Amino acid sequence: LTIGVELAAQPSILFLDEPTSGLDAHSAKVIMDGVRKVADSDRTIVCTIHQPSSDVFFLFDHLILLKRGGQSVFVGELGDRCQKLVKYLEAVPGVKPCPPKQNPATWMLEVIGAGVSTDRARDLDFVDIFSKSEEKRNLDDMLLQPGITTTSPEWPEVTFTKKRASKGSTQMYFLMKRFFNLYWRSPAFNLTRFGIVFGVAIICGLSFLSVDYTTYSGLVGGVGLVFMSTLFMAMAGFMGTLPVYSTDRSAFYRERAAQTYNSLWYFVATTIVEIPYVFGQSLLFIVIFYPMVGFQGFATAVLYWIHVSLFVLGQMYFAQLLIHAFPSIEVAAVMGALINSIFLLFAGFNPPASTIPEGYKWLYTIVPQRFSISILSALVFCDCPEEPTWNESLSQYDNVGSNLGCQPLTGTPVTISHTTVKGYIESTFKYNYDDRWANFGYVFVTIIIFRILSMLSLRYINHTKR
Structure with missing residues (x-):
């Protein structure tokens, strides 16, 4: 219902804070399937989510993975069935490969030290590894494109003269x-x-x-x-x-x-x-x-x-x-x-x-x-x-x-x-x-x-x- 109320205003971007909290696996999948349909209608969905099931995780296009303290461990595309994320982490020396039938979301949290089980890979500095990776360089190049973090003659800066859209x-x-x-x-x-x-x-x-x-x-x-x-x-x-x-x-x-x-x-x-x-x-x-x-x-x-x-x-x-x-x-x-x-x-x-x-x-x-x-x-x-x-x-x-x-x-x-x-x-x-x-x-x-x-x-x- 809350998502529906927000969609009534036809927003181009929608922020969701753990929409699956408190739901069972089936209900979470139903909700996220609906969110996926909204994203497919040329809208941007920014969503925080904690340890999703594999079916839900596969619905996402991009991921910002944070460790404790809010530092970035991975930022980029997930790829089909999260293969890009899996390949990136498996390429780090000392990281065990993801088992064939394991949920990539659970596996990645265990790898970086945020999961339930322990792993010696937790001693690795994934923040430093990401800062030196090809994915980080691609991210920086994209952010430097005109119109994203810098001004562009084609896309003038968006300014708002009023705090609210409608008058009093x-x-x-x-x-x-x-x-x-x-x-x-x-x-x-x-x-x-x-x-x-x-x-x-x-x-x-x-x-x-x-x-x-x-x-x-x-x-x-x-x-x-x-x-x-x-x-x-x-x-x-x-x-x-x-x-x-x-x-x-x-x-x-x-x-x-x-x-x-x-x-x-x-x-x-x-x-x-x-x-x-x-x-x-x-x-x-x-x-x-x-x-x-x-x-x-x-x-x-x-x-x-x-x-x-x-x-x-x-x-x-x-x-x-x-x-x-x-x-x-x-x-x-x-x-x-x-x-x-x-x-x-x-x-x-x-x-x-x-x-x-x-x-x-x-x-x-x-x-x-x-x-x-x-x-x-x-x-x-x-x-x-x-x-x-x-x-x-x-x-x-x-x-x-x-x-x-x-x-x-x-x-x-x-x-x-x-x-x-x-x-x-x-x-x-x-x-x-x-x-x-x-x-x-x-x-x-x-x-x-x-x-x-x-x-x-x-x-x-x-x-x-x-």
């Missing part, structure tokens, strides 16, 4: 098309996350049908509902993104090495392709979840949908960052779980922001999840344009508005004095309604930071093992 807009177009096709052809990934979103919306909706958020237990449960439902969607997206981009990473490394495209356009394509799917799945969630749990207000629902989408999108971008930065999907998953777990401890819900020790307040200040949960909770529980006033003589609130945030909180423990829904959320969890737009800005900054780090990882980190 073309690279971006085809990468965008590639990723949208990849997502469209990955129904398991997309249907799974849409199914999870649907299931979470139904379960949460049924669990919080007709809940009274003006009671202490109902309000605390409502904040937990916002926290857990959003978190579950984000984590499902995070874990689903890891295998998709881990699989594509090897193709990216190969294509980047071939200068097929600029990594910037790969980064842009992976950024854009997630957006419609994330906003689509979040819309499905809001349409089911929002009315079932009793939240109200169309404008608030739109803002809730936008920010749930941004929170999930941020987690998916975070998953991409970890895949690019760490060597394997397992390490990325562990690091993601560790970082998210630490951040969620200081998101202000459990423990509540008001109870976080002073020494850890700085973590509460910087964790991205805090901004997201603060926005969502404030939108549905803290919207109160004009807060009611407490009437001491009547022990009740006056001028109570219709919004949920303005309602007095009932059923509170004895340790909590009179308060409203908004007052309790803002004093206990520090989710302030007036900070919602600033928090929106912080969320965007967090997403931008994730993307910048991801771009730097794409550009400067390479986990290729070969």
